[in-house]
Amino acid sequence: MSTKNVNYTNEKLFEECMNKNILDSKSYENLIKQEKYNKIKLMQTEITETQNKISIIIPTYNRRLQLLECINSILKQTYKNFEIIVVDDCSTDETEEYISKLLSDNRIKYLKNLKNSGPGYSRKVGFEKSSGEFIIFCDDDDYYIDSNYFTDAINIFKDGEISLICSNTFTHFEKENTFKFLDINFDNTICVEEYLENFQYKYMKPNSTFSAIFRKNKLVNGDLKNMKMVNDSSIYMRGLISGGKVFVNRKIIGVYRVHSQNITLTIKADFIIENLKEKKYIYERIVENKLFNGADKWLSKQIEVTFKYLLWCSNPTRKEINKIFNWILKNTNKNINLIIKLWLYRQFVRLRNMKERFM
CATH class of the missing domain: 3.90.550.10 (Spore Coat Polysaccharide Biosynthesis Protein SpsA; Chain A)
Incomplete structure (x- = not known):
């Protein structure tokens, strides 16, 4: 042309x-x-x-x-x-x-x-x-x-x-x-x-x-x-x-x-961890400024939302799930309800990966 x-x-x-x-x-x-x-x-x-x-x-x-x-x-x-x-x-x-x-x-x-x-x-x-x-x-x-x-x-x-x-x-x-x-x-x-x-x-x-x-x-x-x-x-x-x-x-x-150009197909563990770091920063500001009570519960909910987003938009490997899970354990107050939920999500991913392996 x-x-x-x-x-x-x-x-x-x-x-x-x-x-x-x-x-x-x-x-x-x-x-x-x-x-x-x-x-x-x-x-x-x-x-x-x-x-x-x-x-x-x-x-x-x-x-x-x-x-x-x-x-x-x-x-x-x-x-x-x-x-x-x-x-x-x-x-x-x-x-x-x-x-x-x-x-x-x-x-x-x-x-x-x-x-x-x-x-x-x-x-x-x-x-x-x-x-x-x-x-x-x-x-x-x-x-x-x-x-x-x-x-x-x-x-x-x-x-x-x-x-x-x-x-x-x-x-x-x-x-x-x-x-x-x-x-x-x-x-x-x-x-x-x-x-x-x-x-x-x-x-x-x-x-x-x-x-x-x-x-x-x-x-x-x-x-x-x-x-x-x-x-x-x-x-x-x-x-x-x-x-x-x-x-x-x-x-x-x-x-x-x-459209095809803006649909997220793959999300890496490092991306999710950066997202979680950002939410932890917001959590610290909430506590510092005393914006509302229940900041720990808020952080737990936000981590759960982020984790669900990962599972919804991508197909993470077991290694990536473990990397995210370990970061959460190391950097949060280990809220027991959150840990149980994340453990269940991790089991879900393991089962899904096993299913795909044998299909």
């Missing part, structure tokens, strides 16, 4: 991505009208002008088309005082060429890592370069369908005690082309202590961080810049440990896509 044809194709793809609504307003309304979505409460807030800037940080790697769709959905927001910080993790799919077409908009900034370092590193780079009072961590394949979301959020943040706003999303399973959502059954303001204590149990974590807006100083106080694992759960918890209130909004504001 000639260079001319490649450029023409790129130009055509660029225009298509920037001009289309991935889930257009009619489709959105039809989804909302379905009986199972009737309970969704749509927020009505007055649109006002304000000088508060929102920084949207987007790590990206080899998803130039989805990235453009994501940026397009941000540019359509009625609230215009934002910056988009794209951190490219050494893409090889002409991402830089595509993004260069957007840089005439001075709200869009493009950074490129010197070497491939993973999305967590890219999020930290974007955070360090951000200048907004509020922060969104957005994956390159997420996109918004509520054009008033930023305006609504800025109005909610007029309450100076609000640390975090969480909203709901559709999950788009691209292979089946189906949209689903989790009815969080809650729509109100809640104190951080209550939310954090029941995080991922009574109050479920949103699918992604793009539907959450953080007050930046809360993330600074949570020492985000020194995090090793900057993933969804850890970001939420770091934003909560400095206190305040959380606004939980049941309104669906965007779409989280599930």
